[in-house]
Amino acid sequence: MPRKRLSVVVTRRLPEVVETRMKELFDVQLRDDDSPMTPEELVEAVRHCNVLVPTLTDTINAGLLGQAGENLKLIANYGAGVDHIDVGTARQRGILVSNTPDVATEDTADMTMALLLAVTRRIPEGLARMQSGEWSGWAPNAMLGGRIAGRRLGILGMGRIGQAVARRAAAFGMQVHYHNRRRLRPETEEDLGATYWESLDQMIARMDVVSINCPHTPSTFHLMNARRLKLMKEDAVIVNTSRGEVIDENALTRMLRNGELAGAGLDVFEHGNQINPRLRELKNVVLLPHMGSATREGRIEMGEKVLLNIKTFDDGHRPPDQVVPSML
Structure with a gap:
């Protein structure tokens, strides 16, 4: 039977x-x-x-x-x-x-780099200008973004996705730094060309780009709170393809509005699909609908x-x- x-x-x-x-x-x-x-x-x-x-x-x-x-x-x-x-x-x-x-390791790492480039090279702004018909032609000082080669990338969470991001960033000529609960093995660090920071505060204060690649746990909730966000450089960018709860979204929004951060690329949000409307209005922010693993x-x-x-x-x-x- x-x-x-x-x-x-x-x-x-x-x-x-x-x-x-x-x-x-x-x-x-x-x-x-x-x-x-x-x-x-x-x-x-x-x-x-x-x-x-x-x-x-x-x-x-x-x-x-x-x-x-x-x-x-x-x-x-x-x-x-x-x-x-x-x-x-x-x-x-x-x-x-x-x-x-x-x-989703490789797909999420791809999206991290896509957001990084979208924010630093102002891709959505350029796309919006083309779609609206406002573009009148090339000009030397128009739509200037920033070169990512030579910039310091600080990865928060160096698991499989963090390491996949590190490999991609190195190929773009970025200097890779990271903070993790446990330091990687020396041979892995050498392979990635990554510099370890035991102090998260010390790392983020020196980075040009911070990428959030850690899971959401009680210990990582608002790990990037208002105090830590204020440690970042004014011309720095933050990218999050992990979990929205890791960043204090209201604090991030305030800093972006006040010009205390250069930009943000977010694929995840603290309250799911209930996104701060002030965040939607900012030109220096790229928002995606949780597409990191969407292949x-x-x-x-x-x-x-x-x-x-x-x-x-x-x-x-x-x-x-x-x-x-x-x-x-």
């Missing part, structure tokens, strides 16, 4: 090839549209399914987990970040959590990792990308 298939609920639309493979392997409930599930829909999902496949737009907190049925045994997150999931409570209730690490290849790879985690669990083994509280 064939074994009963796992009941899987997917909270958002995924790439078609991923959804099709899920349908072949499991008893899966897919979304008809790409809107996030309501809190009520999430409660209904966790009450009856074996596996929930959420994304960062879903809040999987203790309250929701408290309403989960006995059948829920795995939360297979579609994405690397799990700060929207109460992993500790899930573990207490015997629910495993998995994620999709390492997929077709990356999204499919993420889906493949979700499938592997669920299939491995279904076969009675530990999901290869299981997340435990001690990792956070």
Whole structure:
């Protein structure tokens, strides 16, 4: 007699090839549209399914987990970040959590460099001028930006993405510096040509560009607060493709408006899609709608990792990308 298939609920639309493979392997409930599930829909999902496949737009907190049925045994997150999931409570209730690490490394590093160049070379301003028909021709002093070769880049968080950014920046002729919880091995530092700073304050005061590449944890919330932002040079630029909560967005907005910073490139925001309207108005800011990992290849790879985690669990083994509280 064939074994009963796992009941899987997917909270958002995924790439078609991923959804099709899920349908072949499991008893899966897919979304008809790409809107996030309501809190009520999430409660209904966790009450009856074996596996929930959420994304960062879903809040999987203790309250929701408290309403989960006995059948829920795995939360297979579609994405690397799990700060929207109460992993500790899930573990207490015997629910495993998995994620999709390492997929977005190269894509996010590409976007970091794209934002860096967009801000320093004023690309959105030039694009807006062309689209409005205001451009009247080339002029020696028009739309002057800055050369990035020779500038000092300070990377906050030297994990896989930080190191991928370092390699790209070095190819552009930038001088790479970094601050991290743990110093890299000497051979890795040498390979990257990176200078380590134990003091974050000392590093950011000397950088021309600061790139945020650390995760959001209780210890990194507002790590770039008003005091630290004021340590940066007035002609410096800050880029964030990691988590919006790492920067005090209101303080950053004030400094950009007052000319205390030269510019910012942001792909993530402190309050999700609720962006400070004053930030939107600034010409020296480039804002993107969380596109860091948004490549077709990356999204499919993420889906493949979700499938592997669920299939491995279904076969009675530990999901290869299981997340435990001690990792956070």
